[in-house]
Each structure stands twice: as C-alpha cells, then as structure tokens.
Amino acid sequence: MNKSLRLATVTPTQSSQPVPEQTSAGANVPYAQDAFERWLLFLDTLRERADNMIAHDRLGMPPLLDFDYELLLDARTFVRPANYALLWITRVGDDCWEDCVDEAKPPVIVIDPRAGHGPGIGGFKHDSEVGMAMHEGHPVYFVIFFLEPVPGQTLADVHYALRDFVTEVARRHPDKAPVLYGNCQAGWAAALLAADCDGLTGPIVLNGSPLSYWSGEAASSPMRMLGALSGGSWAAHMIADLGDGRFDGAWLAQNFETLQPEKAIWEKYVNLFSHADTERERFLDFERWWNGYYTLSREEILGITQNLFIGNRLEQGEMQLDAHCTIDLKRIRNPIIVFASEGDNITPPQQALGWIAKLYPDTEALKAAGQRIVYMTHETVGHLGIFVSGSVARLQHRTILESLEAVEALAPGLYEMVFDIPSGGAKRKTSDYDVRFVKRDVEDLGFGSDHGALAQVAQISRINEAAYSTFVSPWIKAATSPASAEMLRALHPMRWTTTMFSERVNPWMALVKSTADSVRETRDPLPKDHPAILAERALLARTGESLASLRKARDAWLTHVFGAMYGSFPFATTTQTGQPPDTSNKE
Secondary structure: OOHHHOOOOOOOOOOOOOOOHHHHHHOHHHHHHHHHHHHHHHHHHHHHHHHHHHHHHHOOOOOOOOOEEEEEEEHHHOOOOOOEEEEEEEEEOOEEHHHHOOOOOOOEEEEOOOOOEOOOOOOOOOOOHHHHHHHOOOOEEEEEEOOOOOOOOOHHHHHHHHHHHHHHHHHHOOOOOOEEEEEOHHHHHHHHHHHOOOOOOOOEEEEOOOOOOOEEOHHHOHHHHHHHHOOOOHHHHHHHHHOOOEEEOHHHHHHHHHHOHHHHHHHHHHHHHHOOOOOHHHHHHHHHHHOOEOEEEHHHHHHHHHHHHOOOOOOOOOOEEEOOEEOOHHHOOOOEEEEEEOOEOOOOHHHHHHHHHHHOOOHHHHHHOOOEEEEEEEOOOOOOHHHHOHHHHHHHHHHHHHOHHHHHHOOOEEEEEEEOOOOOOEEEEOOOOEEEEEEEOHHHHOOOEOHHHHHHHHHHHHHHHHHHHHHOHHHHHHHOOHHHHHHHHHOOHHHHHHHOOOOOOOOHHHHHHHHHHHHHHHOOOOOOOOHHHHHHHHHHHHHHHHHHHHHHHHHHHHHHHHHHHHOOOOOOOOOOOOEOOOOOOOO
C-alpha cells in the first residue's frame, strides 16, 4: 500500500473553543473519500458478479462444487429420461478419495434442491454437507441436475432416476445402506423414495424440507397466502406456457427475495457496501450459485404445486406417483432425522415436523410402526443458512453424520437431538460437545392449522386450473415460440438487474473496473469506530427498519384479505418471525 498517497484524517479538537468552519468541513473529506472508494469497490463487485453470471451461463451452468468429481450416471440416457446425474466426489482439497474415506462407513448421497437455482448448495464450499461427510470418512455421492429439463419430464421420471442412482450406490457399497441427505425440495424427493411401493433402507436426513404444507396457521406463511390470493396453480401453468413449456426458476428466486426484502435485498447490499474491502469474495462465491436460474418442465411445476404446495396430497397419502403406486409416508421404515429452524420462513418447523402428528395420532402409534424419528431445531438460522452456513455445517451437520449409528440403535419413538446438556437421555460425547437424544411425545408436535381455509384454496385452485387449461392455455401455447420464451427469460428482473452491471452490457463499467483497481492499490479505509462510519451504519439500519415496517404492513394486509376470502378465524398480528433466505451467506 502506498502510504504517501494517504489523506490525513483530521482528529476532533480537544479544545473547548468552537471549531472553525473550515476545519469542520475538512473533517468530512476523509469520510467522503472513503464512502466514494467503497462505492467504486461496490460497483466493481457487482460488475464481476454480472460477468461471472454471463460466463457461467455460456458454459451451460455446470454444478458449482468445491470438490473434484466423476460423472457416474446421466439420467438423460435412461429409458425414462430426466435431466439428473449422479456424481462421485473424488477429491477434497489436496486429499483424494482414497486418503480420507473409511470403507466401513455408509455412503452418503447428497441430493440438491431443484427449486429455482442450480446444483451446488450442499457443496459449493469446503465447510458444507459434502465437506463434513468427507471429513467424517463417508464415501460421498452428489445428485445434480442440468439446466433444461427433458421435454415432458414428470416428477415420476425424476423419481425413478433417483431410485436408479440409489441402486447404483448400493451396488458399489453392498454392505452398507446409503444415507439419503435431502435439502429443501430434495428432502421430500428423498421421502418419496422411501415411501413409494418399493421402499428403501438406510437413514434419511431432511434439512429444511417441507412435508406438511398445511401445518401452521395460514397467516404464518405469506408465500402460501400469495399463492392462495393469486388463485392457485394456474399462474405457474401460465408462466410455463409463456416459457414454451418451461418454468423459469428465476420466478421462484424472486418469491424468496420478496418475502423479506429488507433482509434478502437491502441488508445484503448494505453489508457489501459497508464492508467493501472484506466481503467481496464471500459475496461473489455465494452469488455464483444464487444467480444461476434453472428451469422446470410444465409437468413438473404443476405436479409440485397441485400435489404438494396447494393440494397437500403427500401428507394425506393421496399423491399418485404413477398408475401403479400411491405414495404413503406411513410406509417409511427408515430412521428419519429432521433438521428445522425457527428462523426459516420458507420451511418453518410446522411444515418440517407437522406431518409426524398427522400420520401417527400418538407416541404409541409411532412405536407400534417401528419408526425412529429424531428432530433437531435451530433458533435463528435462515432457510439457506441451514445448507450454506459454515458454522451450521461444522456443528449440526457434522453431528448428524456422527450420530447415524446412535440413531439406528435407538428404540422406536420420537426423539429430540439436544446439544451441550451434561446429563440425562441417551448421552454421547463428541470431541467438542455433548449430544443426547431426549424422548419426546408426538402430541407435543400438534401444530395448529387452518385446514378448512386451505382446503377451500385447493378447491378454487382446481376450478381455476380447469378453466385456464380449457379456455386460455391453448391460445398462449399457439402464440409462444422458443424466441419469445428466450426473450422473456432474458428480460426477467432477476437477470437484467444483475447483467446491467456487466462490461458486455454497460460500457461504463470498464471505467469503474480500472478506477477500482487503482483505488485498491492506495486505499486506506477509515476505522470502524470513526464517528462518520457509525453515523452511516445507523442511517442504513434505520432505513432497513423502515423497509421491515412496510413489509409487515403488507403481510398484515395479506392476512386480512386472506381471512376475508377464505373464512373468519384468528390470525397472528405479525406473519413473520424468522429470518429470510440468507443471501448474504453469513454464518
């Protein structure tokens, strides 16, 4: 750093005499320069993010994994093709598979969620689910998916592809049943594998995974209320029609961000601007994944919305996989570990755990079924933090993997995995902390719900979907072409608000890049406790609080409209108690 170019900071006078006006004005110069430099670094980071997004798109959006891998199976070549593939993790850092794997441990299959973004959330950095599994010596396999679905691809096609993947892993490790590690949407996909007509053996880990879509008061989920107020699944059907048979995952990502914009949008960029010298790499690493939007087929998105989000058919045992098999969660005999968080506003604990009390009326019924269910909750971490937070990976996910044998040895029943409690329960000691499994009663998981209102939503959705399919969809399909679908994809706000900062789109960003490079060579930031920096932080925080107030008012309005449309029942005055999608990737 060239210290000779540093501007001297004027320290406040210690005299009781009034400060001359020119001295007071001069004291603002270092902050003005510091803020301007941070603004340049901020813009340059957005430029690099945009360039990364375009480059990743031109490469076909390969999986973003921080591990070497080998492609084992490509489901696009199967008899029932699907855009999924099975990877074998072969190297982590400087360690190859042979150096760190323990053949006596069961293989772990990490299934990444297909919920708008591309694959990689379970392993895009070292401290991750994949990293912890490798650290514990497990052979690790990773399920990815490609950018475009196979035309006409259905949930059943994906399901049978996943089953073939599990069969292949079991063949490679004949003495140990594979552990299915499902994140979010992939959690219910793993549950489907264990609940279909063939069943599977081996523990299932469900991380932030919704299985009980109607659990909890309707007003506790603004996303659920927005879906109800928009009339149900017909909107997703129309978006897929406009996309020439493909549903753009950018719409799902936009839904996540609008749940709590003061967190997912404002605070993310405020954090980058305020810490422009230190947050650049972490911001870019996460945004490489966050800005990769994949597509689903029309058949898939309709199957998901009609069977799960709106219809709640999985919990009710009414989900028809194909003409020969109906999914029944009671069929599962695998030990199940559920990881949920009070701070998760995408899959709150009610939706992650409510299905247990729906399937088993009491603890004795659960025991009679021979089932072992262990759940673990976090108090604050947001939805994405469950998968990407390094601290969560080093504690919760590491503990889950270390506890697999202990879970399988438990007697049938319901247990809570508790940390750092010195006595009681089935206690076990890890190298860093105490863990025990505390017996719980199924009756304790009796979350309230508004089944009557949500049943009305499902009925209205079916009516609207039938009307749209009959009278509107054929006309939109006739008017849509691949060119028009690609134009709509490029013009989606989640894309152009990012690509507008690229040099390829905005020539002025080349000037930003060169200026930012010069600033980095000479920059000497103000200390964190500088009065002007503290005032800036306070102003930005108050702005975030104002946005939060507006969001709460919006949610309260949604609550009252929903109640007026679908019946009168009590609602909470606030609809959000958790954290938003943790797009800042903080630990």
